[in-house]
Structures are given as C-alpha cells and as structure tokens.
Amino acid sequence: MSKLIEIILSDKAEIRDQSLDKFCRTASTEELLEECDQLDSFRRKSENLYQKVRALFFLYAIHRFHISMRAEISHEGRIPYDAYEHMLKRRFEQAIDIFTRIQKDKGPNEGISSGLSEAFHRLAFQTLADQVRYSVRHTLGNQWMFRCGHPHDQPLEIRKELLEPDSETGLFPVLNESTPVRMDITHSGWSDIFFLGMDFPEGAKVLNISVNLEIRQKGKSSDPEPPINSYFRVIDQPVLRLISIDLESSVEITRLDEVFDYAKDYLGLLKAAVIASGIIPPGMEGSGMPLSDLLKKMLGPGKGIELVSHVNNIPKGSRLAVSTNLLASLISVCMRASGQTSSLTGSLAEEERRLVAARSILGEWLGGSGGGWQDSGGIWPGIKLIRGVRAGEGDPEYGKSKGRLLPDHTILTREEVGDSTRQKLQDCLVMVHGGMAQDVGPVLEMVTEKYLLRSESEWKARMQAIRFFDDVVEKLKEGDIKSIAAFTQKNFTGPIRTIIPWTTNIYTETLIQKVEKEFGGKFWGFWMMGGMSGGGMGFIFDPSVKQKAQDRLQEILSETKKIFESAIPFAIEPVVYDFSINSQGSVCRMLNKDLAMMPQKYYILMSPALIKREITDLTQGQRLELQNLGQQSKDNEAYGDFVRGLYERMIPRSEQTTEIELTLEQLLDSYGFDPEVHQQIKSDLKSGRIGLSQNRLPVTSTIRDVEPGEISVIAEGDEGIFHRMGLEALKAGKLAIVTLAGGAGSRWTQGAGVVKTIHPFARYSGKHRSFLELHLAKNRSVAKICGREIPHIITTSFLTHDAIQNFLDYSAFFGHAGQTYLSPGRSIGLRLIPTERELRYLWEVLPQQIQDEQEQKVIESLHNALINWAKETGEGEDYIDNLPHQCVHPVGHWYEIPNMMMNGTLEKLLKENPGVEHLMVHNVDTLGANADPAVFGHHLSKGNAMTAEVITRRLDDRGGGLAKVNGRIQIVEGLALPDEKIEFDLSFYNSNTFWLDINKILESFRLDRKELGNPEKVRESVRMMARRMPTYITVKDVKKRWGVGQEDIFPVVQFEKLWGDMTALSNLDSGYLAVPRMRGQQLKEISELDGWLRDGSADYIEKLCDLE
C-alpha cells in the first residue's frame, strides 16, 4: 500500500500525524508521482471526509512544493485552456482529469503541476465547504426549512402577544433582544475553524467570554451594556421592513425574491436572519410566491414585520465576532416571535442557544460569509469552554468526519471561576481596536491546509497552543491573571507566529515594544484576539496602572498609526474600549404601551421621510407612533438630544463636500492633469469608441508562441562568460536600478489606498521589511560584490510619492547609504464611473471565476447592485464621490521612464554618474529581480536597446506574455489578446523586468543625453512617443470607507499605457531572456505569501539581500 495512504488511514496518532514534507524530502520524483496516482484513486473512492480531504491536500502539496520544484522535471509546459475553463466553472474533477492525462502523455512539468496543485487545493476546500453545508442543512431543527416551499406550507405563526396593538396607545409591542459580543482569551491556534473541529475535535477548544462593550471616552466613567440590540415588531403594512440603524439603511420588501437578494443593499445580514430563523424559510427561494401570502399566513391580513438591528459603535475588524453575534441576536428575536422558543422573553434555554448557533452558521453560509464555531458565543452567558465533539450515531457528520460541526458549550460556574477573578480580569485587561480591518479569510485557509498536512513545525506549534489552553483554564480557575498574561504573550510570540507568520505586523510589534518600554513590569502581556492582529487586541496590565494604561494606549495607538498609515491598511482611527463580563447572555424583553418604541437613532433615521409625507398618506400605526414620539420628546429627558439629531439628519451640513471637491481639484492641478485628454477619454468611453473590448489587437493578427532557440535562457547561478561580462560592467559603474513604484498595488490591499512599496510585509532577520527595503538590500549586496555603489531610482506618483518620501525619511532610507533618487510622477488621470456595457463585458463576456453556489449568488446580486449604482450615478462620468486620492489614478508604468526624463531625475543621475549606460527597471513586486551580473552580461552581449526578462508560465501567471505577433517577437499584454485562449499557447510570461540601454532608448525618443536639459524638447518627444503607445482601458476596484470601519468596493474605469508595448516598436531592438522562476515571479496578493514562504522563494530573496 502507498505510504501516504497508510498515514491517512492509520489509527495511531504517531503515524497519522506524520508530516508530508518529511516524507517528500526523501522520496524520488518517480516515487512521488506513483504516490500521487494512488492517492488520486484513493480519494475518488473514499466516502470519509477526513480521508478524502487529507488526500486532496497531500496531492496539492506534493505538486506545489515538491514535484514542481524538482530540477529533473521540465520547467516549460503549457496549461490546456479547457482545463483552465473547467477550473473557472468549478469543475475541478474534469480539470484534474485533463491535467493528469497530459502529465501521463508528456511527463511531469512545472505548468501542469501548477494546474494540478491549484485544482486539488480548491477541490479540497470545496469538499470541506460541501460538508459544512450538508451538516448545517441536516442539523435537526433546520431541515424543515428547506422543505417548505409554499406559503401554505409555512407552519410558523407570529405569537399572539405581538399581533394586537395596545388598546390605549395603538402601538404594537416591540421585542428587544440584547446580545453581548464574545472574546476568545486562549486563541488556541484557530481551532474553531469548522473543518478543523471536524478533523481533530480533541484539539478544538477555546475559552470564550461574553462581554458588554463601549468605546471609552477619556474622563468618563462607564457601565458598558450589551453592544448588540435587535428589535422585532408587527406593523400595519403587509411588507417586510428591514432596518440597520448603524449602516443607516432601510428597505421595505414586497417580493419574496428580494429577500434572497443579499448584496442588493446593506441589509444582507438581516435578510439572512429572516431566512435562517424560518420566518421566510430557505426552501421558498425561487418559488415565485407572493410575500404577502406568506405574511398573511403568519400574521393575518394587512400586517407585516419590522426587524431592526443596532450595534453600539463597534468598528468592523474588532475580532469580537460582532457580525455573527448580531446575526445570532436577530435570529434569536425572530425565533422568539415565531414561537420557536419556549419563552418570549428572558434568557434562552441551552438547546435553543445551540439551535441559534446552528442557524447562525446557516445564515452566514446563506450570506456568503463564515467565521468559526465559537463566534456566536455571545448568546451564552459569562465564561464558557467551547470544545469540539466526536460525531456520534445520528449526527449528520457520523461516518464522514471525526468531529461534529457544532461544538459543546460548558458554562464555567462561579465556583469554578469566582467573582473576584472575573473582577480582576476586568481590572487588568485593556481592550483596543488598533484600526486595521483585514480580511482573515486567507489566514483561515492557510491554517486549515497546514494542519491537515501536519506540517512539522506548525503541528508542533498547534500542540503547544493546546497545552497553553489547558494552562490558561487552570490559571483562570486559580485567579492568576498575571500568569494568563504570560501565556497569551507566549502563545502570540510562539505558536501563533509559527503557524501563521502573517498574523503579526510591524504596527503590532511596535505597539508592544512601546508599551513594554513605558510600563515595564506593570505590563503583563499581549493578547492576540481572533484571526489577525492590528484590529481587536488586548493588553494585560497590573490593575494599579489600568486607568493610565487606557489613557496612554489611546495616544500610543494614534501616534503609531500615523507612522504606518500609508504603509499598512487602516480602516478607522484606533479606539480603546471599556468592557465588562456579561453574565446573562442574550436576553429578550418586551416593550409595551408607550414604551413600545424603537431606539432614538431609529427615529432620527426613519422619521424625516415620514414627516415629509402628507398625514393622510401615513398608516394609522405610523401616525400613532409619531404622536407618541412627539410626546416622548417633550416629556422624557432621555430624548434631550433627539430633536438636534433629527435636524442634523434632515439638513445635513455641506461643508465637507465642498472641501473634498476643492482638494480634488488641487490634487489634479498639482500633478499635471490634462482636462482635454480626459474629456476625450470620457466621450470615447461613453460612445463606446474605447473600452475593454477595444483594448484587443485585431482578430486578424497572427499570434504564435516563440520557438525553442528564439530567445536566450539563463540558468540559476550562471557563472560563465556572461557573468564575467556583467561584473566588469558593474565594476565600471555602468548600471543604475529603477524600481517602479508609481502604482499603489491595488490587488495587495484590495484598493485600500496604501502604498505597497513600503508595506512591511515579511520578517527577515527579526524585523518586518518592506518591498522597497528588500530592493535596496539587494542593491547593496551586488554593490558589495562589484565594489561600488549602484545608483537606485524609485519612481513614484501622486499616490505614492509623499508616503515613500516620508517613510524613507522615517527609516533613514532603511539604512541604505547608496545614492537614491526619487522620480516623482508627472501624469495623473481622473477615474470614471464605468458604463453598464463595460461592467457587463467584464463580468459576463470575459472569463470569470465562478464561486461556490451561495457565494456566487451573492456575487451576482452584488454585480446587479453595482450596475444599478453606475446607471444611477452616471455612466462614464467623473468618479468624485470618495476621498480625493481614491478618485484619481496613475496612468500606467509606461510613463514612469518618460517621467524620469521630464522631471530631471535621469539628467541628474547621468550628471552625477556619467558612466551609467544601462538601467535595470523592475516592478516593485518582482522581489527576485536584482542586478545579477550574468543577466546583465546577457543584455550587454546582444547589444539590444532593451532586454525583457520572461519566466515559464504557471496557471496563475495571467496577463499576456511573450509572443510572435505577425512574425515579430514582442511582449503582449493580456488586455490586448483578441482571445483569452491564446494566452494559454504562450510558454513565457512577462516578469516586467527590463534592461535598457539608455542611449538607444533616448534615441528611440529622438533625444540624446544633452537634450535631457531641454524640458520643451523632452516633453514633445514624450508626447510623440506616447501617441505610438496603445492606451488600455481597465476596470479597477476602489474602496470607499464610511461609517465605523465599513468599506464598499466600487469598480471604476481608468486608463493606462504599459512599458512592455515598447517591444512592439520596429525601430527599437529588443531581446528576451528566460530567467528562473524565483527571479521573475511577482508577489501580487497577500494570500500568496504563505506559498511564497514555503516553496523557498522567501529564502531565495534573503540570499540576495544584504540585511545587516
């Protein structure tokens, strides 16, 4: 039997928990291929989820980290388009079949292995997601909702107590559910991820505490309350009215299909709650039945439901599971109202809490999101242990996975954890939100993968985290908070960072250092909450300094944020919380008579529209409610600020808008915005003369792959003649390096507007280092070898210049003593609102990755919402409804070289370094690019004006490549390819590293070195050349922040010109050089970091750098 299958099937932990990497290191490639064959047939036959998924992860890892890295396999090889298409449509099995067939026919190669690893990886997660979906749907108490497809089948009725208005006030009673949030004190290595509890229930345990919370206001004492409130009441209109007070959003739904349209507005969570609670059962989706029939069946004629959510100012990314607890709170109040709980008010029974938790998972799945199984912990009171449970007979997971989807909750009694310990915990802990709101999705995937692979150090770290859990529980029972702090700190610096190095960042590390320095022994330890640090975090202090610590932490957070705000993504200003342990869990009360009112903020949001209407247009309920509101605001002191709030809502202040407009104008003016060109682009876009479809080369163009021998190839560590030639030139000072840093790197932080170049993304030699720091360190390393400095130019744009300049000043150029030039941008574009045509082309014509069933529904609903947004806001009009720097865009890296000519940087460089004859130009995310003497030698040997580096293609290398277009070899952008299939016939991908012969490039611009001092001539030459370059229309995502840490992502149109198109010029000789993957690969997304670390890329970079 295969050794790996033996590992999977073994009952013995010492065999089962063996690391895959350990096995692979000593296995030959043939052995690995044979293992893959056997694993593939094994996983196809296995019915057991654990065995199936572990085999899939093994297959993924063998291809990704072992076979594809073996020297003996071919590094060329094309990806078959039909397999790629299957992957896009989530037909992973079919893709795997195609890849495997080709591998069998032609032998293993890097391209096919990249396809296989990706397909196995995604199939593994799909299989896990399918199991969660199956479990959620088959949880007892949830199944009937999927069978209920017609209003007449709806067995639920709204409770009688809620159906009749009060005889005196005419107001319907209001149900109000108050729910705390939860914090996880142990952070036992993300063990609450659904899949992990199902794989290894014994290791899945957390210590989860329900807390009341509010943002601290200096000098004000506070008594925090449960931060989440949900309200349910019957209304006298046959509609479903959903309102989020915090997101200032409301909707009156009259059609059933609107309830299932999650992303149409900001009310997806409320919709998911209405569905998951069974009020509108999920089985009704697509039934085409009228919503009014369903409401009539449940409430009687003429009546409807109003559901309101209100969260007390807690920003997103708090790591306190606010959204899951809000969902649970909403589900809970809906279940009470529809008679699914034994009592209408008060606490929930244990079995009811469990059902609410199961339905919250269902609701998250419906809404296309998901957290961990401890997240709805706020429903339970006080301090509880939540532990994974082995699946038993009768559980939907039985026979499929070891553990159940739903864990067990044990509430710790006051005998186990006394009142004084609870008080001490409150007195020692300072909870903060550091301001960062990051997507933890990639981290959760990384953890799942590492645990299932039993990666050596990570598995060891996990075991250590589990031991810490036991220690923390023990110390909590003893009331020893200081020791708990020591454990949480050790957990953070030990296991957590070992498992996922990306959970920490320079901001968090700096905060900890500052607090340690200031508070010394009175600072007991740092406590990492949730998926990543930087957002919700805890600092544990000696109780005698808590007050001071709270005051100082607010200041430390704010000043530290200021240093890093351009480099790492912040969503809000940091805050410090006041908190208390909640001993009741989720509790409901019924508001009757004149107290049957919603919170004041509800009326500030909702009453302006009612007041503007004729009184005769209001329903009786609305009239009576407004009357009661009027009375309350006169008689009730608590309504003191109500009228002012109402005024502000009805007549908003307008200064802010004016300020933004002016600043945008100033920004455009100072960066040389050309309104004429902009108007032309606008009108061309509107009329359809330019657009995504017009980027493409004519379909009549012949585009072929290059033949073997048509381009040069360099092997790693080439020490031959080229190396000598390059080294000579370096010693002679003939090279300068240009790092292209004009773009913000929107994929890196999904359009957050921070500068990727200075993002300290990885730890080297004990410190977080940014892209730019590593590029300078590579420069120093080569400079050491050749014995002289290499000038380094960093091209910037309006987006990046100030941030880079400030960061270089702050860090003293990262200790880089060599010559460094900043070349500021001289071009800027104003973003446009896309047309419906462009968006449909992007989402409906161009190949798109299909997501898992429910997620895809949400995406499609979002796309429709965004198309409506574009139509309503003005297709093809200026995009100005955002912060000024988010409304403008850099115009492509083609301009960054001409900018050096226009802004005098090139002239200065050549004046100060007259011997410089060549430039190595590279993207900021091509981390492996350095002034390698051998590569330089290749460039010199051919005497071309330009040499472009290319790498062999893997599945995720999308965006064009090297091709013979109408017989001439050139770089072709993906945007320009007439048919996306063509890309899959191109063996080489453009790494965007170019070696330029300065004189020859200037010549192509019809310039020479002397003329660089003539700005007029330079400008004219650049303008002439720009006209010869194609203009690409692109659609990019831009983030708009609002509310408290909320973010929306909008698609916007911008244009760009790209340097690779210079290779198409007939009067410019270009050469091409295939370089090793690690030199040419680019790091585009944060989710790639883990693979980059594990496949040796990070070590490769470290070897290139001089980090001393």
Place this chain on the structure above:
Amino acid sequence: MEVQKAVITAAGPNQRKLPLQTLIDKEGIEKSFLELLIEEVLAAGINDICVVVQPGDELPYGQVIGDHVHGVTFVHQKKPLGYGHALYSASSFTGRDAFLHLVGDHLYVNRSSESCAKHLVDFAAKHECTVSTVQPTRESLIPNFGVVGGSRMQGVKDVYQVETVIEKPTPTVAEQKLLVPGLRAGHYLCFFGMHVLTPAVMDILGTELKSSNKASLSAALNRIAQSEQYLALEKNDLRYDMGEKYGLLKAQLALALYGKDRDRILNELVEFFALKDE
C-alpha cells in the same frame, strides 16, 4: 384490562352547536353528529358513555341522540378552563377505570369494516396500557395537533412506543424531539383524537389543576410516557375537524363516499364539475 367506559368532550365554548349538526350516515340515514360519535363508541362494545358539556347543553344534546340518551351520562364542565379540565370533569364518572376518550369536534370515518374505536379498545385491552391513535401528518400542519415522538415497536405493525408528547409544536421543536424512524421526511405522528386512557392520566390532570388551575392532556400524556408503558396506534382512517372551515362539508362527503350512496354522490359530483359556467 377491560375498557367499559367512554368519555366524549363536547364543551368547547365556540363549538356548542357542532354536536347538533345533522349528517347522513353511511347507510343513508339522517343522524346528529353527536349520535354518530356515540355509535362509534357503541361499536367498540362500550355502553357506559359520558359526554362532558357546558351547563345547559344536556337538554338539546339529549334531544338529538334519540334512544341512546338512556346510556349516556351528561357531566358539566363548570368553568371554561380548557380541554384538559373538560376531560378531568369526567373523573368521577371514570373512577379508577381505563376509558375510551373521543374529542367531540372530530368525526371519524372508517375506511374498513372495522370500527376505529373497536380496534383501539381491543388493542389497549391486549396491551394493558394507555394507547393513543395517531396518524402521520405533514409538518406544515403539526402546529394544530398534539404530536408524539418515539420508535416503532419491534414486530408489531403500526404500533409505536411513545417517548415524548408535545402539544402543537413548531417544526423546529418537532425535528429535534419528535422524529420517528421510518416515517417519510417531514411527517410526524399527530393525535387522531381517540385515546384509551388509564386512571393515571386523570390523576396527573387533577394534580396539575390543583396546582396551577390549568391542565393539558398532551403534557399529562408526556408524563405518562416517562413513567409507564404508553403506545401509539397508527390509523389510516379518516378524521375531520368539524370546527374548521368546510369541516362539516368534508365530513359529509367522506361519509357519503364510503357509504351505500357512493355511486349516486359521485354521479352528482361529476355533473357538478361538468356544469359549464354560463
């Protein structure tokens, strides 16, 4: 265990006219609804019958049951305290005996020649325990019934060991507590409205009434399920709630279609369907 007594509850405040309704029985004979119920009991070999009524109703009810009036004891439910209380009002009549119980707003139509009540009584006598007749019912209807959860009795067709009884559950609760292996998905065993009850049931009702002035038969049966043998007998006969909209019409149609005038009624129905709207 012999079952020689029967109790029919007919004291619902909104249903006082139901027992007086006139129907045509399977033989084509005009009878009152109450008379039909009494005949169902008599067919089970029970002659000692108690009807629980609201004070003052015994006279009109007595008038519509013809000669049967001599075998019937009318007992008053003195206060409208619900169904459990109505049943308990007959406790002095039942004494320490097991008895057959029928609800007074349901009409039972047997699909076979054997009377449903007789089948039940014989079965209870054989097993010497509390027995309820039940019928698998779709989950959308369960909020109208008492529902039992349990498991099939090995080797006996249509018989279940009852473990839980919940009155008018939501499907959420039903799925968690009342699933019965072997039933179709989304179906539960709901009361058919006919039980053989032991004196223990009356004892529980009495205790409940004393302590809280409220009593529920389902809750009492749930306690019985925890403390003694309690079986459910599945019946696929027809049962009609006379109090619901068109209940009377449906009951009458069922009687006619299972009786001697079946062909005649079918013909008339076909003619009725064939009538073209002018």
